[in-house]
Amino acid sequence: MAEVRIRVNGATATLDIEPQVSLLDALREHLGLTGAKKGCAQGACGACTVLADGERIVSCLALAVQYEGREITTVEGLADGERLHPLQRAFIAHDGLQCGYCTPGQLCSAIGMLAEHRAGAPSAVTEQPPGLPEAPSGPPPALSEAEIRERMSGNLCRCGAYNGIVAAIQEVAATDAEMTR
Template sequence: MTEIRIRVNGVAEALDVEPWVSLLDALRDRLGLTGPKKGCDQGACGACTVLADGVRINACLALAMQYADTEITTIEGIAKDGNTHPLQDAFVRHDGFQCGYCTSGQICSAVAMLREHAAGVPSAVTEPGGPGELDETEIRERMSGNLCRCGAYNGIVDAIKDVAGQGAS
């Protein structure tokens, strides 16, 4: 076992972990944070998406030890001062979920995706000249690492467009 220090949702934590323990397992089993889900356990579905220093990662593929001295934000830490995040509200307004299993990963991914777009980070479908409007094609490409088996994609896209200030279709 090795002790690591990590900040999770603004709280300093000290964890004893074996070198092979994933960040997802450390969050769920050692800290009791059940928002990030173990869907595929191979980085293909995005249900485990969390933010590491603001960057979205698949926690199932990350070793906990790699993230020592890092700020990890899970869905439990997205809300601030008792107020839900605007994306959480928009997902409810636009029916951006059905069973809810993928929702925490979808929202964490969308939070980081909006920051990436605002910073001018291009996607695979970004037109030459840099990211312009965050249209449906851009949103779907940027969120393609997060799957929803229920098929709530239209509501997810509408929620993100709403928060991005471009209205829903």
């Protein structure tokens, strides 16, 4: 057994678990946080995506012991009391969900993706001016539909709610871009 202390949604939790317990299982089975879903258990579907120190990870492939002392945010920690996170509100407004199984992972992934974009991380479809080895300085360009789809491609939706998901992310990204100017 290993004693692991992690911060989850702002509260410190101490777990006595076997070293091979995944972060997903620690969240779901030991802490009762069932928002992150067990989809494929292979890191391919994104249903288990959570934020670790603000970066998106697939929790089914992460060992809980690896996250000793780290801050984990699950979908349960996104809202501020009764006030939903802007992405949660946008997902509802744009019908970015149907059955809802993938939604927690989609939301956490979108939050992490927007932070990556703000930090200037390129994607496979990011246009780079010729001859520049790095992304240009300054604010990142607006997120196009293709850019969002590429950056969110690790999160699958069996229902096909992608159009609503992209529209929700575009809405929040536009607001986010206005706030960073």
